[in-house]
Amino acid sequence: MARKKATNSSGTGILIIFALAFGAFASIPKNAWIAICVVACIGGFMWLLATRTKRQLEQLQKSASETAPLRDPRSKNVTFSMQEVSSNNMPEETTDFYTVQLGSPPSASFKIPDASKQKSDTRWVPADESVSVAGFSLPGGMLYVGSALGRYDAQEPSLLNPKLRIAKSYVDIEERLMSYWPSFHSISPEARRAYLQWLEGGRRDPLADTGYVFLFFYGLERRALVDAVSDPQVKAEIPLIVKEVQRLLDIYGDNRSFRGYAEGFLDYLGNQTLDPNLYLGPPPGAVAYGYEMPLPLRIGLGQHAANKRPLDANWALAWALADPNISKRTPVTRCKEVFAALFKLKYASAHPTGLMLAQNKTKLKASYRPASAVLMAPLLNVGDLPDVMATSGTRKSLQLLMELCTSELEPYSRYLGRNPESAEALEGLLQLPVTLWPATARTELEELQSKIGDDLIVMSFGELAGRLKSAGALSRDKVLALARALESLHIGMEPDVLAGSRTPKAEDRIALFVTQPEDGSLRASAAYNAASVTLDLASSVASADGDTSNEEVSLLAQHIDSWSHLSVAHRKRLKAHLQIQIQQPPTLASLKKKLNPLTVEAKRTIASFLAHLAQADGIVSPAEVKLLERVYKALQLDSQLLYSDLHGAAAGGSITPVKPATSSTPTEPGTQSAAVAKQGFVLDHERIAELQRETAEVSALLAQVFTDDQVEEPEQAVETVESATETTADVAGLDLEHSAFLRLLISRAEWSRSELEAAASDMELMLDGALEQINDMAFERFDMPVTEGDDPIEINTDILEELAL
Numbered sequence: 001m002a003r004k005k006a007t008n009s010s011g012t013g014i015l016i017i018f019a020l021a022f023g024a025f026a027s028i029p030k031n032a033w034i035a036i037c038v039v040a041c042i043g044g045f046m047w048l049l050a051t052r053t054k055r056q057l058e059q060l061q062k063s064a065s066e067t068a069p070l071r072d073p074r075s076k077n078v079t080f081s082m083q084e085v086s087s088n089n090m091p092e093e094t095t096d097f098y099t100v101q102l103g104s105p106p107s108a109s110f111k112i113p114d115a116s117k118q119k120s121d122t123r124w125v126p127a128d129e130s131v132s133v134a135g136f137s138l139p140g141g142m143l144y145v146g147s148a149l150g151r152y153d154a155q156e157p158s159l160l161n162p163k164l165r166i167a168k169s170y171v172d173i174e175e176r177l178m179s180y181w182p183s184f185h186s187i188s189p190e191a192r193r194a195y196l197q198w199l200e201g202g203r204r205d206p207l208a209d210t211g212y213v214f215l216f217f218y219g220l221e222r223r224a225l226v227d228a229v230s231d232p233q234v235k236a237e238i239p240l241i242v243k244e245v246q247r248l249l250d251i252y253g254d255n256r257s258f259r260g261y262a263e264g265f266l267d268y269l270g271n272q273t274l275d276p277n278l279y280l281g282p283p284p285g286a287v288a289y290g291y292e293m294p295l296p297l298r299i300g301l302g303q304h305a306a307n308k309r310p311l312d313a314n315w316a317l318a319w320a321l322a323d324p325n326i327s328k329r330t331p332v333t334r335c336k337e338v339f340a341a342l343f344k345l346k347y348a349s350a351h352p353t354g355l356m357l358a359q360n361k362t363k364l365k366a367s368y369r370p371a372s373a374v375l376m377a378p379l380l381n382v383g384d385l386p387d388v389m390a391t392s393g394t395r396k397s398l399q400l401l402m403e404l405c406t407s408e409l410e411p412y413s414r415y416l417g418r419n420p421e422s423a424e425a426l427e428g429l430l431q432l433p434v435t436l437w438p439a440t441a442r443t444e445l446e447e448l449q450s451k452i453g454d455d456l457i458v459m460s461f462g463e464l465a466g467r468l469k470s471a472g473a474l475s476r477d478k479v480l481a482l483a484r485a486l487e488s489l490h491i492g493m494e495p496d497v498l499a500g501s502r503t504p505k506a507e508d509r510i511a512l513f514v515t516q517p518e519d520g521s522l523r524a525s526a527a528y529n530a531a532s533v534t535l536d537l538a539s540s541v542a543s544a545d546g547d548t549s550n551e552e553v554s555l556l557a558q559h560i561d562s563w564s565h566l567s568v569a570h571r572k573r574l575k576a577h578l579q580i581q582i583q584q585p586p587t588l589a590s591l592k593k594k595l596n597p598l599t600v601e602a603k604r605t606i607a608s609f610l611a612h613l614a615q616a617d618g619i620v621s622p623a624e625v626k627l628l629e630r631v632y633k634a635l636q637l638d639s640q641l642l643y644s645d646l647h648g649a650a651a652g653g654s655i656t657p658v659k660p661a662t663s664s665t666p667t668e669p670g671t672q673s674a675a676v677a678k679q680g681f682v683l684d685h686e687r688i689a690e691l692q693r694e695t696a697e698v699s700a701l702l703a704q705v706f707t708d709d710q711v712e713e714p715e716q717a718v719e720t721v722e723s724a725t726e727t728t729a730d731v732a733g734l735d736l737e738h739s740a741f742l743r744l745l746i747s748r749a750e751w752s753r754s755e756l757e758a759a760a761s762d763m764e765l766m767l768d769g770a771l772e773q774i775n776d777m778a779f780e781r782f783d784m785p786v787t788e789g790d791d792p793i794e795i796n797t798d799i800l801e802e803l804a805l
Helices: 002-027 030-070 082-087 189-200 210-230 238-252 256-270 295-306 313-322 336-350 393-418 439-452 461-467 476-488 517-521 526-542 550-562 568-583 588-595 600-614 622-634 640-650 669-679 686-703 736-745 753-762 767-782 797-803
Strands: 076-078 098-100 123-125 131-133 136-138 143-145 456-460 491-494 509-514 793-795
Touching (some): 131 143, 136 189, 143 210, 189 210, 210 238, 238 256, 336 393, 439 491, 439 509, 526 568, 526 600, 526 622, 550 600, 736 753, 753 767
Parallel strands (some): 076 098
Antiparallel strands (some): 131 136
């Protein structure tokens, strides 16, 4: 019983304690319970974490003790984070063995294999092999396929990783879906699909976004700049890579950015072995509007400076075209062949012996700035050559020539802009100096010169224009340009439009004759105009019978030779004028208005001269007499005076006025004309000398009247000059000198301070001031600097996309 009682007493006590504890717990506030639970959870989690970490350390220590005897004594001691060790993300530069210090125990270490010797699923697909990626069959190879390639912090951007997500539906490859520096592992699934579509199509769609071209190009760069450096077999693939880049340039070369990188890449690959005599041959091909001057050209120009060889016209042109610091306008490319020819002519004229390049301090470091952001190209050994890009004197001379040639070619460039298929039409060629005309046009001109010889030829103006491929009727300004072009070849044209004569129509006759260099400055004068009108009147009379005789033409030519008051050039032109008038004589009506202002005495003298001229061939026909009657009437002279003059000329009298013959019975003019024609006249050669002297007097009379005998024809308005430049050497926010210095800066990834000081001195700049101005511009426009550090001075690659120089 006692036992039982004791048991009951103990149970009762437990119940009491439990009841008291429950009451105490019940009195604890709700918020306190929540806090207690949170603390308990955190404590439990920490305990589990500590236990797991302890087990991992024990396993690592055991592994290290097992491999310690195999440790290479040459291995390095390198400390890595646990994350790097566990994920095997070790740098590629590691050697075969590493000792990893884990802290406890100090002697614990283990071996990490070289990453390059580990098995990888990444491979280069050869050019003759196709590969399938995400269901796309990609022909032509020349790309990397796999899941990892490159350092842990610089993954190869061109690597095709089949494990990455690809969009399911078709994507328009013309749409831009990537940033400036794309990477296959970071672009969107849609962009990845578009890239695979472009690859599957043979990498040739001309409308594809250039970002896909760059993504593929990155792989070619890596193969040539990384793999080929250490593997001779890979180096043998360089010609295939060059061929592929050239093919891509043919398709996508209009994109300036891609063209700049691709051409620079080809230059780099093509200059692995330096030709010491490069400067002795023709310059490497150069195009306008490049981002950088081609490396071979910079090497050749450096050799010119180092060997003190003057720069000839071909090398000067190549420099002017390729230098991004020289501004260029539309004519440079729209009519590049003509521009090149003109530039060489101007250069040879301005610098007959060529320009000598300065021996500047900045040395050329030939390299290539890859398009891929994860690659660096090793420097090429070009010897101790100066870098011409760090000079300004020669560049300024070339810029002046560039502007001079561009201004001269602007009219022709505008014509080609409107008529791209008519580069050799006369209307366009008339905008150029004859020396720049194409070979076909110059051949026509040479044939004309051959036909003219030392004399002259007569043809229609339409025939001349047609031989020179005129597209239609020429405006007055074009006819003036044609006359100047002919005159530059010492070919004169009559009528003299340059002196104000009427613009000939296609059916009008013109005369082309040989001139002397000084003849072009002798334009029409009052005396010349008077002599010209005298010939016009004489031609009308001489051709009145429908057939101008050789005697009449010979007499007029002798008159011209006797006019010593005129220059030789004027007399030569008058003979050409005479030939036109003989074949296409002027009408009397066209001359009447010029004759009205003359005095009666002057009119009488002219009329008498023409009467003497009419009987120069010994025969005066009724038609000639009829025309002379009309001339006398136009001069407001009594027609009866004509017969007196004719009789006086036949009797050898003077051309001074004579009294008309009288008769008791008036005779009808027509009857008397017939009688005169029937009787005829005998040519008196002794009278020729007298006629020549008297003709000079007639010309002097006419000179008082025809001083204003010039045709005023409005020329076509000059078109507005193309003011917009295709490229400018200035970078926004910088002047020309600092723009050139900026382009030199970004040509390398890094500069020593002494190198930049030399470059700034060559360009006549203060280094610190130039860097400050350039960085101020960059901060203002892009909120980042161009350069970082003091020595060495590094180029901020992030700004290259923004500058796009």
